[in-house]
Amino acid sequence: MTPRRVAITGASGFLGGTLAAALRGDGVEVVTIGRGARSDVWWDPAAGRLDAGRLAGADAVIHLAGATIGRRWTRARKREIRESRTLGTRLLAQTIARLAPVPRVLVSASAIGYYGDRGDEWLTEESTPGDDFLAEVTREWERAADPARAAGVRVVHVRTGLVLSPSGGALPRLLPAFRLGLGGPLAHGRQWMSWIALGDLVRAFRVALDSGLLAGAVNVVSPSPVTNAEFTATLARVLRRPAFVPVPAFALRALFGEMADATLLASQRVRPARLLQAGFAFEHPTLDGALRHVLGR
Numbered sequence: 001m002t003p004r005r006v007a008i009t010g011a012s013g014f015l016g017g018t019l020a021a022a023l024r025g026d027g028v029e030v031v032t033i034g035r036g037a038r039s040d041v042w043w044d045p046a047a048g049r050l051d052a053g054r055l056a057g058a059d060a061v062i063h064l065a066g067a068t069i070g071r072r073w074t075r076a077r078k079r080e081i082r083e084s085r086t087l088g089t090r091l092l093a094q095t096i097a098r099l100a101p102v103p104r105v106l107v108s109a110s111a112i113g114y115y116g117d118r119g120d121e122w123l124t125e126e127s128t129p130g131d132d133f134l135a136e137v138t139r140e141w142e143r144a145a146d147p148a149r150a151a152g153v154r155v156v157h158v159r160t161g162l163v164l165s166p167s168g169g170a171l172p173r174l175l176p177a178f179r180l181g182l183g184g185p186l187a188h189g190r191q192w193m194s195w196i197a198l199g200d201l202v203r204a205f206r207v208a209l210d211s212g213l214l215a216g217a218v219n220v221v222s223p224s225p226v227t228n229a230e231f232t233a234t235l236a237r238v239l240r241r242p243a244f245v246p247v248p249a250f251a252l253r254a255l256f257g258e259m260a261d262a263t264l265l266a267s268q269r270v271r272p273a274r275l276l277q278a279g280f281a282f283e284h285p286t287l288d289g290a291l292r293h294v295l296g297r
Contacts, residue, residue, distance in 0.1 A: 002210050003059030003104065007031040007041070009088065010064030010109070014168025019062065019202050031058060033092075034065070045088035052095045055103075060209050063092055063108040066141075069134070070170070073259045082137050089144035097151035106148045107208045110157040112194055112221065114138040117266040120192070124273040125159075125217045134262050142217065154215050156208040161194035161221040161270060163201055164294050171294070178235055184245035186252060189229030191267035194221040197284040197294055207280055219272045226287050238291045 006023055010016040011032040020030045033041045033050070043050040045065075055061070067084040071077060089108060096103050115123045116130015129135050142157045149155045163169045177183050196204075204220045226234070236243030252260040272280070284290035291297070 002026070003028060005029045005031065005058050006060045006062060006209070007033055007055050007058045007103075008062045008064065009033045009043075009092065010066070011039075012036065013064060014165055015163065015198070015201065016062075016064045018165075018198060019064075019205055022202050022206070031055070043088075043091070045091050046083065048087075048091055050091055050095050052098055055096065056099060058096075058099075058103050060105045060107065061092065061096055061103050062205065062209070063089060063106065066109065069113075069259065069263065071259070072256050073133075078133065082140065085137060085141040086144045089141055090147070093145045093148035093153075093155075096153060097147045102148070102151050102153050105154045105156065105209060106145060107156045107158060107205060108142075108145050110142055110159045110217065111138055112159050112161045112219065112268050112270050113262070113266075114142075114159060114217075115268050115270065117191075117261070118269070119267050120269060123219075123268060123270045125219055126273075132262050132266075133258065154212065156214050157217045158205065158208060158220045159217055159270075160201065161196060161225075161268065163198055164195055164290050165198035166294055166296075174235065175239075178232075178239055178241055178243065181236075181241045181243075182245050183232055183236055183241070183243040184247060185229045185232045185243075186247050186264050187228075187249035189227060189232065189246070191228050191265055192225050192269035193228055193231050194219075194225040194268050194270040195231075195287065195290070196221050197290040199293070200282050200284055200290075203283070204275060204280060207275075207278065211278060213278045214274060216274075218274045219270050220275060221270050221272050222282060222285055222287070222290070223272055223276065224286055225269050231287065234287050235291060238288065238295060238297050 113134035
């Protein structure tokens with residue numbers, strides 16, 4: 001059943017903005033939760049402040065807020081990454097658990113970082129977690145939603161990978177070098193990349209909202225992961241540029257430290273098993289087609 005009133009955190013981001021616009025286009029009332037003056041509901045996760053009364057009547061809640069991982073990790077930055085996910089999720093889950101009636105569903109962002117660096121292993125929602133920083137944070141992030149689950153709310157953890165969009169995420173940062181013909185694989189290029197086109201990601205969130213078939217962890221990535229070497233070659237081909245300038249691992253580690261090993265060099269070959277079992281049909285299942293779509297090629 002399609003919800004009539006949906007509350008969203010992180011609605012100012014490129015995913016949240018696109019998702020909110022799609023919902024409004026379908027006649028859904030969207031209630032934004034954030035710190036800005038333009039948000040419908042103000043919150044402060046670090047201080048544990050959120051007005052529960054302003055969320056009354058919400059059929060569903062989408063939780064997207066969290067600090068970016070795409071900068072070098074200092075000790076303070078790692079604390080911010082962890083707390084922005086766990087404190088916000090816990091506050092939101094505790095708040096909606098006290099509503100009467102409770103929302104039918106909480107769809108909470110998560111990440112395939114849960115699995116850690118796994119080489120060529122195929123990974124599904126049944127796979128064990130990794131043991132690095134991101135895997136630990138993701139486990140805590142998902143557990144923080146337990147108060148909502150205990151109150152009878154259907155909770156879906158959307159584990160995403162690389163999101164392909166010209167307006168946000170990693171792709172816009174890659175494009176300048178690739179358009180100059182200066183792109184190339186990262187290190188050996190054999191690490192697996194699990195990705196999804198923004199349009200398919202938005203559609204998957206809609207399915208998570210509407211379908212009672214999905215609960216718990218759901219991998220929301222294309223069924224066709226590629227190696228980093230394949231990704232760079234495909235992007236270069238779509239842009240009609242060469243891609244022969246590899247970036248050595250030592251340079252990545254010098255620039256990004258621990259973040260390089262956990263993100264840029266980590267290998268995650270993920271299958272969207274539960275999404276496929278629910279009958280989800282990807283509009284852009286192949287990388288070449290997805291890149292041509294999002295880049296207008």
